[in-house]
Amino acid sequence: MEKIRIVFMGTPDFSVPVLEGLIENYEVVGVVTQPDKEVGRKKELTFSPVKKVALEHHIPVLQPLKIRLDYDAILALEPSLIVTCAYGQIIPKALLDYPKYHCVNVHASLLPKLRGGAPIHHAIIDGYKETGVTIMYMAEQMDAGNIIVQEKTSITEEDTVGTLHDRLSIMGRNLLLATLPSIVNETALSIPQDESEVTFGYNIKREEEWVTFDQSNRVVFNHIRGLNPHPGAYALLDGAVVKLYDVSQTSHPASGTPGQIVAVAPEGIEVATQDGTLLIHTVQFAGKKKMTVKDYLNGSNKEALLHKIFNQE
Numbered sequence: 001m002e003k004i005r006i007v008f009m010g011t012p013d014f015s016v017p018v019l020e021g022l023i024e025n026y027e028v029v030g031v032v033t034q035p036d037k038e039v040g041r042k043k044e045l046t047f048s049p050v051k052k053v054a055l056e057h058h059i060p061v062l063q064p065l066k067i068r069l070d071y072d073a074i075l076a077l078e079p080s081l082i083v084t085c086a087y088g089q090i091i092p093k094a095l096l097d098y099p100k101y102h103c104v105n106v107h108a109s110l111l112p113k114l115r116g117g118a119p120i121h122h123a124i125i126d127g128y129k130e131t132g133v134t135i136m137y138m139a140e141q142m143d144a145g146n147i148i149v150q151e152k153t154s155i156t157e158e159d160t161v162g163t164l165h166d167r168l169s170i171m172g173r174n175l176l177l178a179t180l181p182s183i184v185n186e187t188a189l190s191i192p193q194d195e196s197e198v199t200f201g202y203n204i205k206r207e208e209e210w211v212t213f214d215q216s217n218r219v220v221f222n223h224i225r226g227l228n229p230h231p232g233a234y235a236l237l238d239g240a241v242v243k244l245y246d247v248s249q250t251s252h253p254a255s256g257t258p259g260q261i262v263a264v265a266p267e268g269i270e271v272a273t274q275d276g277t278l279l280i281h282t283v284q285f286a287g288k289k290k291m292t293v294k295d296y297l298n299g300s301n302k303e304a305l306l307h308k309i310f311n312q313e
Helices: 013-025 049-056 119-125 161-184 217-225 293-298 302-309
Strands: 005-010 027-032 037-039 044-046 081-085 103-107 130-137 147-154 233-237 240-244 247-249 261-265 268-272 277-280 282-285
Touching (some): 005 013, 013 027, 013 049, 013 161, 027 049, 119 161, 130 161, 217 247, 217 277, 282 293
Parallel strands (some): 081 103
Antiparallel strands (some): 233 240, 247 277, 261 268
């Protein structure tokens, strides 16, 4: 049986289970990931999660700054298959055309829905009832290649971008491993995407992290949990800039003006929206750690929380 030489291309945590699954079952001859980044106030040089795994398994790591201009070292690995998953750069045609078994991508949406770099965030923010993973052949255009196979999952009321991220990551690994034999045997499906059904889930911009409450309960609810835990949603509540995390809907009717805090209790801060109220359970104030509202009320921050920040008795 022919030995498959796989080059894996990926960067964030989402890609790690996919890479680990490949390492356990195939020969991964190289890993391509984004360049190391300076992180935090001390600007410590930090490896991507994918690079950490590759180094642990003594797999060569390549980190081109611009892969469209710097790919000869990848070709030198002589891959017979390239697998990408949340790599972060557009793959040049010279790489797409090289491997015998093509280039395949693991994408965290049901393409052609939510092409782009943040499909998991947008699936929740945009109110999708379901999403999933797609294994696809890669094309020059972003996430536009032919579909090989897909798997669906429902988006529940309890889901955040964090829970959905973890679920889709494992689904992507399992679906890829189940599909690779047909890709190598060249019996895999190759279904063109319906361009009339395309939507996009581009990377979240800083201004999209701000939440305004003069919208429906459902829209605000989806917005906050679609940014939880990363990057987190910001809001202005009673004059204080607050980062919001865990949130739930109440059955209470609209009370007060949108964005007004109508109650503070251990179970959460109740905030008015256009047509109801939401309970914010976990918050982070400027210069403070992320904490539950219950911990704030139980701790030494109680007076500051109720009087200084919220101007409440």
